[in-house]
Amino acid sequence: MTQGGNQMYYIQKTLEIAGAHKLKLDYESKCSNMHGHNWIVTVFCKSASLDHNGMVVDFAEIKRNVSDHFDHKYLNELMPGKAVGGEFIRINPTAENIAKLICDNVPFCYKVTVQESNGNIACYEED
Numbered sequence: 001m002t003q004g005g006n007q008m009y010y011i012q013k014t015l016e017i018a019g020a021h022k023l024k025l026d027y028e029s030k031c032s033n034m035h036g037h038n039w040i041v042t043v044f045c046k047s048a049s050l051d052h053n054g055m056v057v058d059f060a061e062i063k064r065n066v067s068d069h070f071d072h073k074y075l076n077e078l079m080p081g082k083a084v085g086g087e088f089i090r091i092n093p094t095a096e097n098i099a100k101l102i103c104d105n106v107p108f109c110y111k112v113t114v115q116e117s118n119g120n121i122a123c124y125e126e127d
């Protein structure tokens with residue numbers, strides 16, 4: 001055990017969310033048609049101290065914050081956006097943007113990886 005040094009607790013949880021999306025791209029792509037994925041999401045959380053239960057964050061709470069929000073959903077409708085000329089334009093639900101949105105939804109989360117298909121993984125990480 002180190003004395004006086006920094007300490008950090010880390011947890012990670014992997015879960016699967018099924019859903020649909022389509023991407024608005026500036027090139028021809030079959031991804032512009034609505035289609036589905038089983039995204040494999042890994043959520044990384046850290047905290048220098050534990051809560052009164054001895055946890056960084058309950059794994060069940062991570063599941064609630066990810067599955068209840070994103071599982072079996074049309075992800076285009078969940079993405080953040082802004083009003084542009086009377087129309088609400090949402091950002092593309094790419095694996096990268098999904099990773100950031102999940103990170104923003106989970107307490108103590110600093111990193112999320114999203115595997116969209118076998119061998120294709122996006123990662124979002126905060127400093």
Ligand SMILES: [Zn+2]
Pocket residue numbers: 021031035036037
């Ligand atoms: Zn896709």
